[in-house]
Each structure stands twice: as structure tokens, then as C-alpha cells.
Amino acid sequence: MSPGGHLVTTVLACGAVYGVTGSSPLTAGLAAGGFFIDVDHVLDYVLFERRFRFSPRAFLRHYLEGRARRLVLILHSWELMGLLALTALMTGSVWLWGYVLGMALHLPLDVKFNGRMTNQSLVPFYSFVYRWRRGFLSSRLIEQKPLARLHEGFWMIFFRGSRLRNPQVRAVHQPKLAERVLRSPAPPTLAPAAVRSPASSHPRPRRLEARPKSS
DSSP: OOHHHHHHHHHHHHHHHHHOOOOOHHHHHHHHHHHHGGHHHHHIIIIOOOOOOOOHHHHHHHTTOOOOOOOTTOOOHHHHHHHHHHHHHHOOOOHHHHHHHHHHHHHHHHHHHHHHGGGSSSSSSGGGHHHHHHBBBHHHOOOOBBOOOOOHHHHHHHHHHHOOOOOHHHHHOOOOOOHHHHSOOOOOOOOOOOOOOGGSSSEEEEEOOOOOOOO
């Protein structure tokens, strides 16, 4: 899901939870787990992608265009959500329960909307063990569909997110060889030349007419 989509859904959820419970710690935990959980993308960008010159627009394009090589994403995992839920149950931490609730909102939305950009289900991808066993390499984790280049401004990319490359545009600009052959005009056909027999290839002798003798 796009960052803007997570922001909108988290704000709506926080408003509903605070309106029902009136609990600030629960609402703050929900905001952290529903939106600010994406801070691990920044950690991946700097520590594993080795991109130290941070630009918000370049950062968004890097991930939303599918150019990331490693996807550690330490905060995006079913295992962590289960561990935090167990900790919240044992400690009674209201803030931690809110964070777990935010994760329970965030991760299924990622599975649903980000899954549209792949040829597979993303349920296993959000297991940390699954990513670890594949070396956190995106090439071994995700069968990515071709994504479009994002040339819009920061806020448009922030709310719109990734989108698939238009196959029709690619076909127009880079037609396949077979399509080019089929689209090329056929060469003009020439009328077949008249076939002449060997006998007709030589000129016929002129007939000599007899002239009357003069008296």
C-alpha cells in the first residue's frame, strides 16, 4: 500500500479508537504500528542499500519502482507481531496493545495492495524467517511485475504509490520484430511479363510480292 494510504487508514483508525476508548496511549500505539512502522524502510535504505544521500522523493521512487536489492524490514513480520502481542498480554501495556493493533492493520493492507504488483501471494513474504532464509534478496523473495517509472512530485507519489507499467505504451515504442513485419506495407506486386515462345522471339521474314513486268 502507498505511504499515503497507510496514513489515511491509520488516521481514521486512530480517530475511531480514541472516540470509543478515549485512551491516548492506545491511540499513540496504534499510530506507531499503523504508520510509523515504515521507518524500517529508511533503515534498509541507508544500511543495506548504501544510499547515504537521502532525498524523500528519491527514497520513495527507490521502493515504489521496485529497485530495492535487499528487503530486511525488521519491523514487518508476523513473528514480531506475535511476540509483541504475547508481551502486551504478559505486561498489560496499553501502548503495546495499540502498536499490535496498528501492525494488524498495516500488514494485511500491504499483503492486499502490494500483492497486486507481484505474481504471488505476499503472506509468506511478511515472515522474517522466510526473508532471512532467502538472504533478504528481493530477487529471491518477490516475483515482481514490471512497474512504471514515477515522474510525479513527492506528494503525488506519496499518496498514489506504485503502479504497473502500461504494456500498450511499451508495444508502441518497442514493437516486436513480428509486429513490425506484420505492420510493414507489402511490396508492390509486379504484373507477370508475357512469355514469348522461342519462335516468336525472332522477327518474321517479310513476304515479297510479285511486281508486274513493264511492257
